[in-house]
Amino acid sequence: MSLNRPVRPPKLCLVCDDFARGMNFDVLTCMSCKAFFRRHAAQAGKELRCLLNSDCIITQQTRGACSACRLKKCLALGMNPALIRSSPKKLKNTTQSQLCDASIEEKQIVSLPQPTTLSLLAKDKSTLTFDEWNLLSNVIHAYDEKNVITAAQKLLREQASLPVKIRAKKMMVFELIGTFFSAVKPFLYYLPHFHSLSFDVRRVLIENNLNGMGALNAMFGAYELKLFGNDSHVRTCYEIYGEEYVKESERLANRSEQNGTLVKMFLTTLAFSTNCSVVEESQITTSTNTSVTSSIALTRIQDVFIIMLWKYLVYQYGYLGAVRHLDHLVKFYLDILNRLNELNSKEHKDMINVIIDQTIHSLTLDD
Amino acid sequence: MSLNRPVRPPKLCLVCDDFARGMNFDVLTCMSCKAFFRRHAAQAGKELRCLLNSDCIITQQTRGACSACRLKKCLALGMNPALIRSSPKKLKNTTQSQLCDASIEEKQIVSLPQPTTLSLLAKDKSTLTFDEWNLLSNVIHAYDEKNVITAAQKLLREQASLPVKIRAKKMMVFELIGTFFSAVKPFLYYLPHFHSLSFDVRRVLIENNLNGMGALNAMFGAYELKLFGNDSHVRTCYEIYGEEYVKESERLANRSEQNGTLVKMFLTTLAFSTNCSVVEESQITTSTNTSVTSSIALTRIQDVFIIMLWKYLVYQYGYLGAVRHLDHLVKFYLDILNRLNELNSKEHKDMINVIIDQTIHSLTLDD
DNA sequence: AGGGAACACTATGTACAT
DNA sequence: CATGTACATAGTGTTCCC
Ligand SMILES: [Zn+2]
Ligand SMILES: [Zn+2]
Ligand SMILES: [Zn+2]
Ligand SMILES: [Zn+2]
Numbered sequence: 034m035s036l037n038r039p040v041r042p043p044k045l046c047l048v049c050d051d052f053a054r055g056m057n058f059d060v061l062t063c064m065s066c067k068a069f070f071r072r073h074a075a076q077a078g079k080e081l082r083c084l085l086n087s088d089c090i091i092t093q094q095t096r097g098a099c100s101a102c103r104l105k106k107c108l109a110l111g112m113n114p115a116l117i118r119s120s121p122k123k124l125k126n127t128t129q130s131q132l133c134d135a136s137i138e139e140k141q142i143v144s145l146p147q148p149t150t151l152s153l154l155a156k157d158k159s160t161l162t163f164d165e166w167n168l169l170s171n172v173i174h175a176y177d178e179k180n181v182i183t184a185a186q187k188l189l190r191e192q193a194s195l196p197v198k199i200r201a202k203k204m205m206v207f208e209l210i211g212t213f214f215s216a217v218k219p220f221l222y223y224l225p226h227f228h229s230l231s232f233d234v235r236r237v238l239i240e241n242n243l244n245g246m247g248a249l250n251a252m253f254g255a256y257e258l259k260l261f262g263n264d265s266h267v268r269t270c271y272e273i274y275g276e277e278y279v280k281e282s283e284r285l286a287n288r289s290e291q292n293g294t295l296v297k298m299f300l301t302t303l304a305f306s307t308n309c310s311v312v313e314e315s316q317i318t319t320s321t322n323t324s325v326t327s328s329i330a331l332t333r334i335q336d337v338f339i340i341m342l343w344k345y346l347v348y349q350y351g352y353l354g355a356v357r358h359l360d361h362l363v364k365f366y367l368d369i370l371n372r373l374n375e376l377n378s379k380e381h382k383d384m385i386n387v388i389i390d391q392t393i394h395s396l397t398l399d400d
Numbered sequence: 401m402s403l404n405r406p407v408r409p410p411k412l413c414l415v416c417d418d419f420a421r422g423m424n425f426d427v428l429t430c431m432s433c434k435a436f437f438r439r440h441a442a443q444a445g446k447e448l449r450c451l452l453n454s455d456c457i458i459t460q461q462t463r464g465a466c467s468a469c470r471l472k473k474c475l476a477l478g479m480n481p482a483l484i485r486s487s488p489k490k491l492k493n494t495t496q497s498q499l500c501d502a503s504i505e506e507k508q509i510v511s512l513p514q515p516t517t518l519s520l521l522a523k524d525k526s527t528l529t530f531d532e533w534n535l536l537s538n539v540i541h542a543y544d545e546k547n548v549i550t551a552a553q554k555l556l557r558e559q560a561s562l563p564v565k566i567r568a569k570k571m572m573v574f575e576l577i578g579t580f581f582s583a584v585k586p587f588l589y590y591l592p593h594f595h596s597l598s599f600d601v602r603r604v605l606i607e608n609n610l611n612g613m614g615a616l617n618a619m620f621g622a623y624e625l626k627l628f629g630n631d632s633h634v635r636t637c638y639e640i641y642g643e644e645y646v647k648e649s650e651r652l653a654n655r656s657e658q659n660g661t662l663v664k665m666f667l668t669t670l671a672f673s674t675n676c677s678v679v680e681e682s683q684i685t686t687s688t689n690t691s692v693t694s695s696i697a698l699t700r701i702q703d704v705f706i707i708m709l710w711k712y713l714v715y716q717y718g719y720l721g722a723v724r725h726l727d728h729l730v731k732f733y734l735d736i737l738n739r740l741n742e743l744n745s746k747e748h749k750d751m752i753n754v755i756i757d758q759t760i761h762s763l764t765l766d767d
Numbered sequence: 768a769g770g771g772a773a774c775a776c777t778a779t780g781t782a783c784a785t
Numbered sequence: 786c787a788t789g790t791a792c793a794t795a796g797t798g799t800t801c802c803c
Contacts, residue, residue, distance in 0.1 A: 055787065084462040100778085117788090287720060422768060423768075424769065424770085425769085425770090431799065432799080435798065435799085438771080464796085464797070483769090484771095
């Protein structure tokens with residue numbers, strides 16, 4: 034699964050995103066995850082149990098909070114307990130089936146019924162493969178490259194520091210909101226497979242999908258930054274979009290998906306989507322001449338990302354939870370599109386069109 | 401806030417429900433919460449930060465997972481940092497404003513701007529009072545007295561162990577489902593204030609509300625026990641209620657509120673409710689002769705519990721989260737009532753009526 | 768009774784040897 | 786390079802003392 038774009042030297046821990054140095058137990062991890070895995074995957078003695086819903090998101094910050102989910106992720110990523118030398122936990126699936134068999138009978142006269150990890154390791158069709166985890170990681174980093182949330186936060190602080198007149202405030206709000214739409218450009222730039230598409234296809238995708246993607250991004254960002262809790266900001270939005278519209282949008286933002294990884298993967302599927310974001314009729318008609326839907330390359334990319342999304346959902350939330358989350362996310366996105374249809378601010382629309390033009394220009398030139 | 405019923409000697413930790421031994425820093429807690437509070441509420445040096453959404457539910461099992469939320473709960477319960485002797489954290493709100501002032505300047509030449517805990521301690525109107533926390537605790541224990549979930553789990557295991565013929569299976573399913581409705585009786589029995597009502601009022605409340613309460617209880621239990629994941633059970637339910645009805649109920653159960661404390665408090669408000677669960681017209685008309693709604697005692701009890709519920713929601717999820725949770729919970733309950741209206745099994749209805757009669761008989765006799 | 772001190776225990780992360 | 790070992794550090798819960 035080679036990428037067309039040079040993605041930064043992949044030296045981040047696949048488990049927690051901390052800096053990694055080398056492969057450990059078959060997976061690129063940081064030192065702490067390495068130690069963690071050795072300690073916990075070794076003996077089946079203590080069954081780790083999640084105190085929440087077994088769907089904790091593991092990051093450098095949160096990895097300490099739930100050992101059960103951390104271990105689950107380690108195993109899901111393919112870390113191999115058989116490579117732990119001291120422990121007798123054997124695993125005869127891949128190349129190195131021959132290990133020191135003598136040490137096995139030494140200390141383990143205790144009970145040893147450990148089906149859990151084995152079943153987790155079983156690489157059936159519903160488990161994310163190594164390549165898929167890598168792809169997922171690249172998607173996340175494509176999004177984080179721009180670091181929209183931090184940038185928006187910075188803008189917000191600037192906005193708060195200098196109390197200016199209404200006209201300037203409006204401009205700053207536009208700048209803030211525009212950030213979320215502009216962020217689609219670097220995201221697409223670093224997104225695996227995007228550059229393998231033809232100029233025409235890229236252009237059509239940007240034309241059709243950028244508005245929806247930016248809006249979803251903005252809603253997620255507004256939720257993360259609690260934008261609607263910022264009175265000054267909200268009042269200025271009233272001026273631009275009308276009070277009712279803003280309040281309805283706030284209700285929408287409160288329903289935002291909270292799992293950032295999921296949002297980023299969903300944005301990816303939107304990026305390659307051929308039948309969404311029909312916000313303005315004029316937009317969609319401008320480009321139906323090119324036969325985008327018939328592009329086989331595009332169809333295969335869609336498949337890859339949608340399968341990855343679904344596997345991630347199942348891994349993270351279980352089958353039922355996956356259904357629920359996806360249902361919620363799709364409905365959330367559809368409501369966002371509805372919201373866009375009711376938007377009246379000409380200034381906003383003009384801004385979006387400029388951003389779309391810029392993005393097309395930038396992403397269909399060099400290769 | 402005295403209770404009419406003898407509730408077990410209150411020796412459970414208000415923070416985590418572990419066994420408590422005595423008051424610590426003004427609140428009834430266990431030894432570990434005592435130690436925890438001393439260690440973390442002392443110096444404002446390290447700000448504890450929740451790795452999730454600052455709404456972790458603290459129990460004996462989960463208390464170790466999130467220190468931030470544990471401390472938050474300690475403070476919300478009224479534990480007093482001023483009573484920590486070694487630390488210079490002064491607090492001049494209540495009686496003992498005079499403390500050893502000499503020790504203050506000793507070790508703390510470091511910075512000391514700690515507004516967070518102080519603001520949390522401020523006993524404004526939106527914070528649960530000591531009495532309310534106690535009341536909440538009593539409600540929880542009134543529910544847990546019967547331990548429905550465990551009982552149902554046991555029944556389920558029995559059901560699975562002996563493969564019997566369809567008729568017997570049906571009986572067992574009825575027994576299982578009936579458990580959730582029968583559990584309302586001990587709940588009401590131990591529920592604070594219920595016994596202060598007149599016989600007539602109690603009877604009408606049971607007649608009107610037991611069905612809805614039991615159904616909510618069953619949905620919550622089904623969610624907790626993953627009943628709809630049990631194929632054998634589900635198939636028998638098909639026989640009784642029809643496949644479509646069961647599948648719709650499963651979707652409903654998946655939307656269940658997950659916070660048990662919240663469910664129990666909501667059940668309490670339902671218990672005293674005068675205008676809900678109008679499932680069958682015949683039911684409500686049988687008792688409109690007694691002027692239930694005009695009972696002042698009942699109205700005041702309703703107020704007490706609804707205020708407590710709301711304060712708990714705000715404490716646990718913040719204002720916005722409180723709104724969302726209550727909204728979700730109310731809709732969930734309304735949909736359950738709709739579900740009951742579409743129920744067709746005469747056997748089920750007969751069973752419920754028997755349970756209602758039994759409950760009335762049992763709870764309007766002795767006092 | 769309700770404070771604190773001290774200890775034992777566990778989990779984590781890092782430095783370094785193999 | 787990837788493993789294990791050893792140590793430093795932190796958090797928790799219990800026992801005991803005042
Ligand atoms: Zn890591
Ligand atoms: Zn977890
Ligand atoms: Zn406790
Ligand atoms: Zn928390």
